[in-house]
Amino acid sequence: MLQLRQIKLRRGAKVLLQGAELQVYPGQKVGLVGPNGSGKSSLFALIRGELMPESGEVRLPKEWRIAHVAQQTPGGPRPTLEFVLDGDEELRQVQRAIQRAEQQNDGIHLGELHARFEAIGGYSAQSRAARILQGLGFAPDRFQDPVERWSGGWRMRLALARTLIARSDLLLLDEPTNHLDLDAVLWLEAWLRQYPGALLLISHDREFLDAVVQQIVQIQGQRLHGYGGNYSAFEAVRAERLAQQQSAYRRQQQEIARIQGFVARFRAKATKAKQAQSRLRALERMKRIVPAHVDAPFRFAFPAPKRLPYPLLTLEQAGAGYGDPLVLENVSLSLAPGDRIGLLGPNGAGKSTLIRMLAGTLPLRSGRRISARDLQIGYFAQHQLDQLHPEESPLQHLQRLAPEATEQELRNFLGGFAFTGDRVLEPVTHFSGGERARLALALLVWQRPNLLLLDEPTNHLDLDMRQALSEALQSLDGALVIVSHDRHLLRVTADRLLLVEQGRVVPFSGDLDAYANERWNNAQARPRTVAAAVPSRREQRRREAEARRRLRPLKQRLQTLEKDLASLAQRKQQLEAQFAAPALYEPENKAQLRALLEEKRQLEGALARLEADWLAASEVLEAQEHG
Numbered sequence: 001m002l003q004l005r006q007i008k009l010r011r012g013a014k015v016l017l018q019g020a021e022l023q024v025y026p027g028q029k030v031g032l033v034g035p036n037g038s039g040k041s042s043l044f045a046l047i048r049g050e051l052m053p054e055s056g057e058v059r060l061p062k063e064w065r066i067a068h069v070a071q072q073t074p075g076g077p078r079p080t081l082e083f084v085l086d087g088d089e090e091l092r093q094v095q096r097a098i099q100r101a102e103q104q105n106d107g108i109h110l111g112e113l114h115a116r117f118e119a120i121g122g123y124s125a126q127s128r129a130a131r132i133l134q135g136l137g138f139a140p141d142r143f144q145d146p147v148e149r150w151s152g153g154w155r156m157r158l159a160l161a162r163t164l165i166a167r168s169d170l171l172l173l174d175e176p177t178n179h180l181d182l183d184a185v186l187w188l189e190a191w192l193r194q195y196p197g198a199l200l201l202i203s204h205d206r207e208f209l210d211a212v213v214q215q216i217v218q219i220q221g222q223r224l225h226g227y228g229g230n231y232s233a234f235e236a237v238r239a240e241r242l243a244q245q246q247s248a249y250r251r252q253q254q255e256i257a258r259i260q261g262f263v264a265r266f267r268a269k270a271t272k273a274k275q276a277q278s279r280l281r282a283l284e285r286m287k288r289i290v291p292a293h294v295d296a297p298f299r300f301a302f303p304a305p306k307r308l309p310y311p312l313l314t315l316e317q318a319g320a321g322y323g324d325p326l327v328l329e330n331v332s333l334s335l336a337p338g339d340r341i342g343l344l345g346p347n348g349a350g351k352s353t354l355i356r357m358l359a360g361t362l363p364l365r366s367g368r369r370i371s372a373r374d375l376q377i378g379y380f381a382q383h384q385l386d387q388l389h390p391e392e393s394p395l396q397h398l399q400r401l402a403p404e405a406t407e408q409e410l411r412n413f414l415g416g417f418a419f420t421g422d423r424v425l426e427p428v429t430h431f432s433g434g435e436r437a438r439l440a441l442a443l444l445v446w447q448r449p450n451l452l453l454l455d456e457p458t459n460h461l462d463l464d465m466r467q468a469l470s471e472a473l474q475s476l477d478g479a480l481v482i483v484s485h486d487r488h489l490l491r492v493t494a495d496r497l498l499l500v501e502q503g504r505v506v507p508f509s510g511d512l513d514a515y516a517n518e519r520w521n522n523a524q525a526r527p528r529t530v531a532a533a534v535p536s537r538r539e540q541r542r543r544e545a546e547a548r549r550r551l552r553p554l555k556q557r558l559q560t561l562e563k564d565l566a567s568l569a570q571r572k573q574q575l576e577a578q579f580a581a582p583a584l585y586e587p588e589n590k591a592q593l594r595a596l597l598e599e600k601r602q603l604e605g606a607l608a609r610l611e612a613d614w615l616a617a618s619e620v621l622e623a624q625e626h627g
Contacts, residue, residue, distance in 0.1 A: 001023055001024060001025045001026065001198075002022070002024040002058075002059070002060050002061075002064075002170060002198065003022070003057075003059040004020055004021060004056065004057075004058055004059075004224070005021060005056050005058075005059070006019055006020070006021065006055065006056040006057075007020040007021075007022075007046070007053045007056035007057075008020075008053055008055040008056055009039065009042060009046055009051065009053050009054065010054050011039070011042055015222060016038070016039030016219075016222065017039055017053075017219070017222050017223070017224070018222040018223070019056075019222075020056070021224060022217060022224050022226075024170070026169065026198055027196060027197065027198060028198050028199075028214065028215065029195075029198070029201070029212055029213045029214050029215070030198075030200050030201065030214075030215045030216070030217055031201050031202075031203065031209045031213035031215070031216045031217070031230070031231060032200055032201065032216075033209075033216060033217070033218050033231070033234075034218055034219030034220065035462055035464065036432065036434050036462050038219040038220075040174070040219060041174055041202070043219070044068065044172050044174055044200070047060070047066070047200070048066060048068060048172070060170075061169075063169070064169040065167060065168045065170070066168060066169070066170045066172065067163050067164075067167075067168035067170070067171050067172070068163060068171070068172040068173070068174075069156075069159050069160055069173065069174065069176065070163075073152060073155050073156065073159070074147050074155050074158055074159050074162075075148045075155070076146070076148055077146040077147070077148060078146065078147050079144045079145070079146060079147075080133065080138065080142065080143050080144065080147060080150070080158065081126065081129055081130070081133065081143040081144065083147050083158060083162060084129045084132065084133060084161045084162050084165055085125060085126070085129050085165065086162065087161075087162035087164075087165045087166040088125060088165050088167060089166065089167070090120055090167055091117075091120060091125055094113055094116055094120065094122065095117070095122070097113050098110065098113045098114065098117065101113055120167075125165075128165060129161070129165055130143065132161045132164050132165055133161055135184065135187035136157045136160065136161055136180070136184050136187065137180075137181065137183065137184045137346065137347045137348075138157070138161075153179045156178075156179040157179055157180065157184070160179075160188075164191065168197050170197060170199075170200070171195060171197055171198070171200070172200050173192075173199070173200070173201050173203075175202055175203060175204065176188060176201075176203070177203060177205050177208055177485060178460070180485055181346065181347040181485055182344065182485040182487070183345075183346045183347065183519050184485075185205070185485045185487075186516050186519050187519075189208055189211045189212060192212045193212060199212070201213060204458070204461060204462050204463045204466060205458075205485070205486050205487075205488070206231045206232070206463065206488050207488050207491075208487075209230060209231035210230040210231050210232050213230055213231070214228075214230065215227065215228055215229070216229070216231055216233075216234035218234070218238075256283065259280075259282070259283050260283070263280055298416060298417060298418055298464060298465050298468035299468070300413075300416035300417060300442070300468065300472055301475055302445055302448070302449075302452075302472055302475065302476045302477070302478075303445075304448070304477050305449065305450035305477055305478050306374070306376070306448060306450075307374040307376075307450065308337040308450055308477065308478060309373065309374045309375065309450075310336050310372075311335060311336045312335045312336060312371070312372050312375055312450060312478070312479055313334075313335045313369070313370070313371050313372065313375060313479075314334045314368075314369075314370040314371075315331050315332060315333045315334075315357065315358070315367065315368070315369055315370075316332055316367050316369075316370065317330050317331070317366065317367035317368070318330075318332070318333075318357060318364050318366065318367030318368065318369060319365050319366035320353060320356075320357050320363070320365055321353065325503065326365055326366070326503065327350045327353045327503065328350045328354060328357070328503055328504070328505065329366065329503055329504075330367075330504065331357070331367070331505045332367075333358075333498075333505065335358070335451060336479060337450065337478055337479055338477075339480065339496070340479075340480050340493055340494050340495040341479075341481045341494060341495075341496050341497070342482050342483075342484070342490045342494030342496070342497050342498070343355075343481065343482065343483045343497075343498055343500055344497055344498065344499050344500065344508055344515055345499055345500035345501045346501065349500045349501045349502070350500050350503065350505075351455075351483045351500045352381070352455050352483065355379075355381070355453050355455045355481065355483060357369065358451075358453055358481060359377055359379045360377070374450070375450065375451060376447065376448065376449050376450050376451070377449055377451050377452075377453060378444040378445075378447055378449025378451070378452045378453065379444075379453045379455075380440060380441065380452075380454045380455065380457050381456075382455065382456060384440055385433070385437060385440055388428050388436060388439060388440065389428065390427060390428050391428075391429065392427065393424060393425045394414050394423070394424050394426075394428070394439050394442070395407070395410055395414065395424045395425060397439065398410045398413070398414065398442070398446060401443060401446055410424075411424055413442070416442075417438045417439070417441065417442040418438065418465075419435075419438070419439070419442070432460070433459075433460035434460040434461055434462060434465070437457070437459065437461055438461070438465060441457065441469070445472075449478060450477070450478035450479070451479050451481075452473075452476060452478060452479070452480045452481070453481050453482075454480070454481070454482040454483065454484070455483045456483055456484055457469065457482070458484055458486045458489060466488070466489060469489070470489050470492045470493060473489075473492075473493045474492060474493060480493060480494075487512050490512060491512060497510075497512075497515070558614065561614045562614065564610055565607070565610050565614060568603060568606055568607050568610065569607070572600075572603055572604075572607065575596060575599065575600050578596060579596065579600075584596070
């Protein structure tokens with residue numbers, strides 16, 4: 001078994017663990033939880049031998065093989081299926097040995113190697129790799145594509161697939177669902193339940209933890225605290241312990257106050273002095289109970305919108321996309337205050353496309369988009385994190401939206417998103433992904449939207465922030481449309497589910513459990529061999545030619561946008577050079593400075609619109625290439 005004994009672990013000047021103990025048995029599945037920065041990923045690095053403890057020891061059976069997802073993003077011309085198979089090192093070793101034995105005409109050794117190849121499932125290895133790739137959302141006719149042809153998010157899925165096919169006794173997974181859609185999360189959940197080895201899992205998805213793990217280990221106060229059961233059981237036990245601790249704390253505070261009152265009254269009286277001194281000594285020896293608290297520094301709510309028109313937004317027979325066929329067509333949807341809609345569907349089906357159609361950032365190719373006069377949209381998507389100004393602080397970002405508000409008002413608001421003290425003044429460039437996501441949400445909340453569009457809002461958010469977001473969304477006065485692979489968030493916020501699939505948007509009559517069952521049954525019905533799943537080479541070439549023809553207008557559109565972006569970026573550099581000249585700020589150049597500032601404002605607006613168009617077109621291209 002894996003054992004950690006009296007571990008002291010430090011990262012830089014910060015002590016992450018002190019006297020930490022942990023035992024993980026063969027086949028045990030453990031969820032590791034704790035706030036961002038508490039040391040979860042560092043603990044994984046310690047187990048892998050990449051970090052050394054300051055004191056204590058890590059014991060791991062010599063024969064145990066550890067598998068983990070590589071940190072670097074994969075690339076290169078290696079075919080997708082072969083890249084995944086490379087994760088099975090023993091398979092590759094036996095294959096290389098067979099090649100050498102064939103070259104040496106060593107018949108006896110060759111027979112032994114073929115027996116070993118069969119024993120390790122070598123003849124079914126391609127089928128195993130194909131099932132993993134399909135489970136994670138890869139289309140069979142793309143299995144021979146070079147790894148370098150996939151985008152960043154898909155390459156991360158490939159790295160996960162390569163890890164899953166590896167032969168391992170201990171599997172370390174750090175936020176494996178971050179780059180997955182709900183369908184892939186459901187598949188991975190089922191795969192991990194059947195995994196025979198020991199599992200250490202870091203995840204901020206409570207339903208994923210509930211379905212997979214049998215024990216929770218919490219990092220708190222530089223220690224590792226074990227709880228039997230899944231995450232829901234952990235929350236129940238922790239709540240009970242916190243309640244007991246708070247009750248004991250109140251009783252002790254009452255006792256302390258009583259003793260201090262006695263001492264204050266009788267210390268100066270000769271007849272009571274000894275008793276007073278005795279009670280003071282008892283007070284000094286008393287082991288103090290700290291007040292119970294839950295490490296959840298987030299407190300925010302969506303303020304009431306200024307107006308709530310009815311309806312807020314309507315799509316009539318709407319279609320959108322680039323080239324033919326459209327990603328979505330004949331979409332009719334009306335949104336009113338109080339609507340809570342969750343979008344379901346496989347990756348690439350058009351969920352993000354529908355969100356952008358509603359947001360108005362993707363022009364319609366057919367139909368109509370009718371918005372209310374007082375519509376105020378709050379739109380959150382992952383690419384918006386990149387639109388934050390790296391050199392500016394959270395306070396400066398909020399001052400852009402609310403120049404009339406006092407600094408203290410803005411500080412109080414940002415404090416609800418855990419930006420406190422000097423952190424509100426630090427440049428965003430030094431922030432983690434989670435901090436950037438929290439800031440983007442804070443800016444969205446401040447604007448008091450009456451229509452909230454959320455596209456995977458929980459990526460990079462920890463459990464406490466996800467819980468705070470779910471509570472805030474439940475009290476939202478306007479309408480909500482959300483895409484998320486976090487089923488807990490969907491369950492507590494969405495009253496109606498829409499299925500986006502095969503170019504259509506239709507109501508889904510069941511609940512999330514029914515959707516999960518449907519997807520699992522579909523996955524089980526998929527072809528189980530590569531030969532059955534992969535088309536002939538002639539058919540594949542025909543499909544590739546058809547895809548190139550269909551995607552040519554979209555790629556041309558992207559090239560045009562890239563040229564326009566490059567031109568505007570060049571002009572922006574020229575303006576920045578002009579602003580660096582001290583002479584520009586002389587009184588006689590005031591008019592020139594004002595003109596340049598106005599040009600800069602218009603240029604930044606045009607850049608933002610072009611970047612949004614480019615991101616939308618890029619995501620649609622990826623959806624059509626991989627769908």
